[in-house]
Amino acid sequence: MTEVIYDGTYEGWLTAVFDVYEYKLADIVFTKNETSGALLFATSHLVATDISKAKRVLDGLKQHLSPEGLADMYKAFLSELPQIEETMFQFARHVFSNSKNVEGDYSNNAVWDLRKATRLTRKESHRMEAFVRFKLTKDQLYYAIIEPDCDVLPLIESHFKNRYADQRWLIYDGKRKYGIYYDLENVSTVELQFDMKATSFKHSTEICDAEEDFFQNLWRRYFNSVNIESRKNMKLHIQHMPKRYWKHLIEKIPNVNDYK
Amino acid sequence: MNERVMEKLGILADAAKYDVSCSSALSKRENKNKGLGNAKGYGICHAYTEDGRCVSLLKILLTNHCIFDCAYCVSRKSNDIKRAAFTVQEVVDLTIGFYRRNYIEGLFLSSGIFDNPDYTMERLVRIAKKLRSEHNFNGYIHLKAIPGASEALLKEAGLYADRLSVNVEMPTEQSLKLLAPDKNHIDVISPMKYLKNEIIGHKEEKKSNYKTPLFAPAGQSTQMVIGATQENDLEILGMADYFYQQMNMKRVYYSGYVPISYDNRLPAIGTPVPMIRENRLYQADWLIRYYGFNVNEIVGFNHPNLDLDIDPKLGWALRNLDQFPVDINTADLELIKRIPGIGYLSAQKIVAARKFKKLCPHDLQKMGIAYSRSKYFLAFATPFQLQKDLTSIQIRDHILNFQKSKYKNDFSNQLSLF
Numbered sequence: 001m002t003e004v005i006y007d008g009t010y011e012g013w014l015t016a017v018f019d020v021y022e023y024k025l026a027d028i029v030f031t032k033n034e035t036s037g038a039l040l041f042a043t044s045h046l047v048a049t050d051i052s053k054a055k056r057v058l059d060g061l062k063q064h065l066s067p068e069g070l071a072d073m074y075k076a077f078l079s080e081l082p083q084i085e086e087t088m089f090q091f092a093r094h095v096f097s098n099s100k101n102v103e104g105d106y107s108n109n110a111v112w113d114l115r116k117a118t119r120l121t122r123k124e125s126h127r128m129e130a131f132v133r134f135k136l137t138k139d140q141l142y143y144a145i146i147e148p149d150c151d152v153l154p155l156i157e158s159h160f161k162n163r164y165a166d167q168r169w170l171i172y173d174g175k176r177k178y179g180i181y182y183d184l185e186n187v188s189t190v191e192l193q194f195d196m197k198a199t200s201f202k203h204s205t206e207i208c209d210a211e212e213d214f215f216q217n218l219w220r221r222y223f224n225s226v227n228i229e230s231r232k233n234m235k236l237h238i239q240h241m242p243k244r245y246w247k248h249l250i251e252k253i254p255n256v257n258d259y260k
Numbered sequence: 261m262n263e264r265v266m267e268k269l270g271i272l273a274d275a276a277k278y279d280v281s282c283s284s285a286l287s288k289r290e291n292k293n294k295g296l297g298n299a300k301g302y303g304i305c306h307a308y309t310e311d312g313r314c315v316s317l318l319k320i321l322l323t324n325h326c327i328f329d330c331a332y333c334v335s336r337k338s339n340d341i342k343r344a345a346f347t348v349q350e351v352v353d354l355t356i357g358f359y360r361r362n363y364i365e366g367l368f369l370s371s372g373i374f375d376n377p378d379y380t381m382e383r384l385v386r387i388a389k390k391l392r393s394e395h396n397f398n399g400y401i402h403l404k405a406i407p408g409a410s411e412a413l414l415k416e417a418g419l420y421a422d423r424l425s426v427n428v429e430m431p432t433e434q435s436l437k438l439l440a441p442d443k444n445h446i447d448v449i450s451p452m453k454y455l456k457n458e459i460i461g462h463k464e465e466k467k468s469n470y471k472t473p474l475f476a477p478a479g480q481s482t483q484m485v486i487g488a489t490q491e492n493d494l495e496i497l498g499m500a501d502y503f504y505q506q507m508n509m510k511r512v513y514y515s516g517y518v519p520i521s522y523d524n525r526l527p528a529i530g531t532p533v534p535m536i537r538e539n540r541l542y543q544a545d546w547l548i549r550y551y552g553f554n555v556n557e558i559v560g561f562n563h564p565n566l567d568l569d570i571d572p573k574l575g576w577a578l579r580n581l582d583q584f585p586v587d588i589n590t591a592d593l594e595l596i597k598r599i600p601g602i603g604y605l606s607a608q609k610i611v612a613a614r615k616f617k618k619l620c621p622h623d624l625q626k627m628g629i630a631y632s633r634s635k636y637f638l639a640f641a642t643p644f645q646l647q648k649d650l651t652s653i654q655i656r657d658h659i660l661n662f663q664k665s666k667y668k669n670d671f672s673n674q675l676s677l678f
Contacts, residue, residue: 104612107623130306134361142360162298165291166396167360184294214261215357221266222358225273226319227309230518231533236312240305250363251307 001027003044008032010077013085014054016047017092030085057092064095069103076117078151087113125152129159131241132171133250135216136209142169145248153180157187216250223251261353268344269354275324275335276370279427280483280515284316284365284400287422287478295396297359297366299422304365317368317402318358322346322383326372330440331523332429332488335372339521345374351387352395359399366400366422367391377408385413388420400478407447411454418458423478423510426451428503431496435489439525455480456508479510486541487534488517488526494564497544501555504548514541540566547573550604551597569660574600577637578652585639588624589614601634632662 002025006012013030020028025045061070076088090110094102105111127148134142142164146152153173157180160169164182170190172179181190205213246252285303305314323345324335334341346354355367369387373380384403391397403421405414417424426448430436433445455476462475482503484496496514503509516538519529544566547553551573558572559565567575577584577600586595588610596607606629613619613627620640625631636655650658 102616104609105616106609106613106627107617107619112626126304130304132362136361144362159300162291164296164360164362165294165298166296211261211357214266215361218261218266218269218354219358219361219363221270222273222318223307223309223315225270226277226313226315228277228311228313228518228533231311231313231516231535233312234310237308237310240308240312240314249307 001029001043003031004028004047005031005033005044006047007049009049010074011051011054012047012049013077013088014057015049016085017057017089018050018053019045019047020089028086028089030089061092061095064098064101066101066103069101072103072114072118075121075155076114078154079117079121080149080151081117081120084117087117090114121150121152121155124148124150125155127245128152128156131245131249132156132160133248134169136212137207138209140168140209142167143172144170145172145174147175147244147248148173149244151176153178153189161187217255220251220255261350261357265346265350265354268346268350269320271342271344272321272324272346273319275372276319276321276368278334278515278518279319279368279370280313280513281368281402281425281481281511282314282316282319283402283423283478283481283511285478286510287400289398289400289422289474289477291398293396295398296356297398299365299398299400306362306364316365317400318355318364318366319368320346320351320354320370322351322369322371322380322387323374324372325374327375328373328440328442330429330443331521331525332439332485332517334520348383348387348390352390355391355399356395356397359397364399366402368402370404371406373406373408377406378410378413381406381409381413381417385417385420388417392420402478405451405455405480407443407451409451414451414454415458418455418462418475419473421476423481424455424476425481425483426455427483428499429483429485430489431484431486431491431499432489435491438489452480452482452503452507452509460508479508481509481511481513482507483513483515486514486516486538492559492564493537493541493544493566494559494561496541497548497555497559500545501548512545514538514545536568537566540568540572544572547576552594553598570656571600573598574633574656574659578656581652584637586637587639589618589640599634599637601630601632601637633659 004016004020004025006016016030019025023045061073073088073091076084081087087110091114094108094110102108102111106115128146132144132146134144136142151173153171156171160171161182166184168182168184170179170181177193178189178191180187241249241252282305283303284299286301287299288301289297289299291298303316305316307315309315321335323343324341325343325345326335326337329337351367351369358364359366369384371380371384384406388401388403391401401421402423402425403417405417405424405426407426414424428448430439436443436445459476459479462472466472484499486496500512503512516533516535517527518533519527519531522529544558547558548555553576557576566572577598583598586599588596593607593611596602596610597604602610606627609627610619610624613623621631621635624634636650636658
């Protein structure tokens, strides 16, 4: 078994695929730099990310896939599922070994597994378009913290840029420790150590706009008023709004003032 | 904005919640000149209440003061409840404040009728106009068309709103007469007709002149209350079909009646909400709109009500066993969509996947198809697996024994009424 070590980026993975074909590596497992500890495998291959090699693989895929199919591979990569690199590699092999487009070959394991990963990412990026809850700071920045399972920020960027074109905003991924920031012109990726305790009540009154707390309470009041008690269905509620997201959803966090 | 707004929001959101429409889809309204908001044509559900319903729009009444006394309505004149009214500016501020924080997709504004229909409609229009022209707001706006309002106001509403709706509320005229003596069926139907023609007219004109303004680009919808009166599903779906065919409705909503009154014309307080029936009606509605079914195939004079135990597609299949088995490796897409257990997307997946190899039962299971239900209706070249000796009653029992209904608890509750 050969361990193929790459830097964890999409370009790095594409370069790795190039190397696997170039050096005819067989029986491979992919490992990210950071997670690779002691050598568990007999042989290993260290990938040096190379944009031109990555591009050749990408161009090869482009010839066999629709634009959507190509984008789906990137989405699968962002799912960060265990062994996603192997799934993607199986899929890429299936793509290269067929002359026609195999995207619809759903009874093939590689196609189906890739589709599952793609759908996971797509579903969560749609959820994040819904579950981002902006808070307004004193200097008129709308900021939100999310902790998604998949790395969705690259996918939701344009949605928020188009929608909130006239306000500065920051969406921070607390799990991956980076955010996207819009300055009224462009969106840029920012790496910062955001203090997660910033969500605490005391902290938020220090940094937030005077009306922020009131708006959050209005939203809570609205959310509770539109519920129909005689139709209560918690199973459905949790299915649509899984508990792992609750800590950043204002309507699911009781108002601190209620306990005073 | 002050504490009084908080109290009003509680009252006027509570009064609006029985209107079930929450769609924010079907309208493409692009952000212009760095304004606020952008709609791409698909809806986003920002939250879900504990009853499992989605919250996409800020759904409120402008006021719950009303001159009408419709028995099924919580805001009826004779009901002893707290009354409130928003100002135009308050609704605008709430919408913008919520939208900027990404709580909502937009506004769904309805109202009780105070003074007269035009007076009420004029205020709804003014709010939409203010959002669009003063705030450059491109989020979703759904306005209620108040029955009896002038056509000039409806026309203006269509220029600002993405969707307009007039609720028919009762499936038949007799029920409307019984429960809403102040209302006429014609007051509901005529604005629908007017809107239909305006929507079609603007669409046509836009084809030749791209500068033609948008007019309710997400079309119109309506709602029927289910279970408050005696109509059967044949009458309800027949009415829905009329709206789809004759009024170009984008959606008909079915709202299971939530008992809110001691009025003896209505089900008593404590009567369970007919949630299963509501669910079956939506399934039937989907069959008509997306699966190519005719309403007569789903309900008829011999079977005027949908079977609560099984879904309407399975019901149809059991009445039409002569159409089965279907060979999914060769059949048309339209026919595959009619197989119980195979949904719209699954049918498309099957048609795509069979180009690569002949599909076998194992492949279907992997592709997430409800094989335990569909197997009674499928044929495979080899091995030939059709259980052809089963009668429709046997198949029904097999399927019911196998599946655990998500409504099981409600069943006992609801069926004991009959």
